[in-house]
Amino acid sequence: MxxxxxxxxxxxxxxxxxxxxxxxxxxxxxxxxxxxxxxxxxxxxxxxxxxxxxxxxxxxxxxxxxxxxxxxxxxxxxxxxxxxxxxxxxxxxxxxxxxxxxxxxxxxxxxxxxxxxxxxxxxxxxxxxxxxxxxxxxxxxxxxxxxxxxxxxxxxxxxxxxxxxxxxxxxxxxxxxxxxxxxxxxxxxxxxxxxxxxxxxxxxxxxxxxxSKSPVAVRGTKEMIRYMRDHRVDDGLEYIATWNASMLQSEDMRIAMTAHMTKQKPEFAD
Known part of the structure; x- marks a missing residue:
């Protein structure tokens, strides 16, 4: 730094x-x-x-x-x-x-x-x-x-x-x-x-x-919010579908769901 x-x-x-x-x-x-x-x-x-x-x-x-x-x-x-x-x-x-x-x-x-x-x-x-x-x-x-x-x-x-x-x-x-x-x-x-x-x-x-949240999920959420400032709803829905086609395969999702079911605090990689 x-x-x-x-x-x-x-x-x-x-x-x-x-x-x-x-x-x-x-x-x-x-x-x-x-x-x-x-x-x-x-x-x-x-x-x-x-x-x-x-x-x-x-x-x-x-x-x-x-x-x-x-x-x-x-x-x-x-x-x-x-x-x-x-x-x-x-x-x-x-x-x-x-x-x-x-x-x-x-x-x-x-x-x-x-x-x-x-x-x-x-x-x-x-x-x-x-x-x-x-x-x-x-x-x-x-x-x-x-x-x-x-x-x-x-x-x-x-x-x-x-x-x-x-x-x-x-x-x-x-x-x-x-x-x-x-x-x-x-x-x-x-x-x-x-x-x-x-x-x-x-x-x-x-x-x-x-x-403390999944950095992959936070990144995707911010990207979608920013995108929607200048696009139509149908454009945004198309974009999130394409984005999540890859992001839903993230290990973070398995970790989040396991933590939710076991009532434990999830730990996500950077």
Whole structure:
């Protein structure tokens, strides 16, 4: 496992705990963040021992979003030619999108544990996760509208599938801040926990439960859920039939059924 500048990564009980580690900068997403998160999730995908990921932020806040210094660096590259500026900006945006696509495309379930600020780019990030949990006093805001721009790294594409189109539009058009309690009400987070300690304990417990299941079954379940975002029901039924034609032959299924009948805890290979 590599050493990172913007993150801290730990592996325990088959769970990778990925912590945004810039608390002195409110965990703002600097240049290191955008490149390192791709490397981290490549490692997660390639490491069979990892069964689930918990993504959180060091200190009081999850993340305040994109680092303004990074935006300044991008602006410094722009010149007088509109076409060349457009090409530069477009490539930058696509590169940033790729960082969160790495989270979305991860074969392992990713659970976000959110406290304090979750603003701007941080909403893009948690939208790419499988599940989200927070403290009641967490603060969520699609802040880009107040910066005179449209969110461009995934919020407007992924969030309608999580909280519905109308609520997403309200938050995106107004930029208003909601707390963890309202976030749970609208379905942005699954559950709230009293404080950060309870949050991490609770999310780790859920992650351990997922990690105890067949990794073949978890992989297939996530793949089918992701596939159905962009396909018809009959396409999805065809895909799962083809997928399970091989996966139902897994040794995990025999182990799971034996454990169920003998009322014992199953142990699955990585």
């Amino acid at each position: 590599s050493e990172y500048k913007a993150f801290r990564v730990e592996l325990a009980d088959k769970i990778a705990v990925v912590t945004i580690n810039r608390p002195e900068k409110v965990n703002a997403m600097n240049a290191d963040f955008w490149t390192e998160i791709i490397d981290i999730f490549r490692w997660v995908d390639a490491t069979d021992e990892v069964r689930a990921v918990v993504l959180t932020g060091e200190g009081k806040h999850f993340s305040s979003g994109i680092d303004l210094m990074l935006l300044a660096q991008v602006s410094s590259k722009l010149g007088k030619d509109v076409a060349r500026n457009a090409l530069t900006l477009r490539q930058t945006i696509l590169t940033l999108q790729g960082s969160f696509n790495a989270v979305d495309n991860c074969r392992k379930p990713v659970l976000a544990a959110i406290q304090g600020y979750c603003i701007g780019g941080a909403i893009d990030l948690i939208s790419a996760c499988d599940m989200r949990y927070s403290t009641p006093d967490a603060q969520f805001s699609i802040k880009e509208i107040d910066m005179g721009m449209a969110a461009d790294v995934g919020t407007l594409q992924r969030l309608p599938r999580l909280i519905g189109d109308g609520m997403m539009r309200e938050l995106a058009y107004t930029g208003r801040t909601i707390d963890g309690t309202e976030a749970q009400t609208i379905g942005l987070v699954n559950r709230t926990f009293a404080d950060k300690t309870a949050l991490l304990d609770g999310v780790m417990e859920i992650a351990r439960e997922i990690a």
